[in-house]
Amino acid sequence: MATHLAAYLVSDYGKTEVELPVVKDDVLTQTAPTRFMVPVGLNNVHWAYAAGVNLTEAYLKSPSLEVRRHKPRIIPGSYGALNLDLNKIPVWKPIRPLTLSETEELSVIASYGGAAAAYNLALVALGPPALPPVPAGEIRMVKLTSNTTLTAGVWTTCIMTPEVALEVGTYALVGFIPISAGALAARAIFTGQYWRPGVPAIAGSDPGARVINDKYLKELQFYEMGRFTHNSPPMFQFLSSSADTSEIVYAYIVKVA
Structure with a gap:
């Protein structure tokens, strides 16, 4: 869970x-x-x-x-x-x-x-009391993008497009870095999974997010958040203080099957 x-x-x-x-x-x-x-x-x-x-x-x-x-x-x-x-x-x-x-x-x-x-x-x-651990295997990073217009102050669902096509199989999301101009938070939506894990988001531009402290991942993330297949990547909900029109997610994933 x-x-x-x-x-x-x-x-x-x-x-x-x-x-x-x-x-x-x-x-x-x-x-x-x-x-x-x-x-x-x-x-x-x-x-x-x-x-x-x-x-x-x-x-x-x-x-x-x-x-x-x-x-x-x-x-x-x-x-x-x-x-x-x-x-x-x-x-x-x-x-x-x-x-x-x-x-x-x-x-x-x-x-x-x-x-x-x-x-x-x-x-x-x-x-739950204990979070599911990161599955065995290589942790890969995939960039996903969207051009959804966010509504300030509410969760807005974004359909994300992967930068590269994923190898056929099943994957676990173990962490992610969400970015948009006024982003406050973001959470993942998986097909068939009720709950939506999330993190504080990065407000600003993509290059600005690259100086983030590694405790953002090590302390708040790196557990199994949910699973998805190569042709149904998770959607992401953004909570923003502004009507942003460009969203980026750097997703950390592990191929499990």
Whole structure:
């Protein structure tokens, strides 16, 4: 079982201790505008990320966390910036996954200042207690591209075109680097797989992404995210702060059959 990336996002200013709205998700069961139900089998937080120019605090909230008197703050995070810092990769990754109760509501509480509306973002990667390891075999990199017009502030599905035709067979996706001008996050969609693993995305141009810290891959990725065949590569959903028209994904794959 892979992970699922959930997102919270609002364009707002000058609020203290408020719940961030959930980005509409056609997989998760949303119980309120600011909450969703923790999926059965995916009740472990493997990492979380918070970002915003005016963001000053963000933490997870659920009934089981309140019983434990636990306020897991998303530290480190991109406090003071919306785009991911490619050198630091300020993502909160607990030593052991944070366990929640299945089917309980999960929200993100945030505080942010400012005098004009700006985006405030939180990402939460949910999964089983242990992630499936990278399958044996050579890890290959494939570049995929799309010219889909993204809708700012929502998940937009992009059909990607591989740079080269893949050898006939079955592949596992074990990591990826998504890039677009205003990208905030991206996640993969596999045929026949319900959950959608994802990562914080790289905002800007392709060359700019090449200086990224390797902890982006080593700490947030490199596990079996899902499988696909040579003629049905995964689609990718982008969450962006702008209406981008060009998307790139560098996918790390292993041929398994």
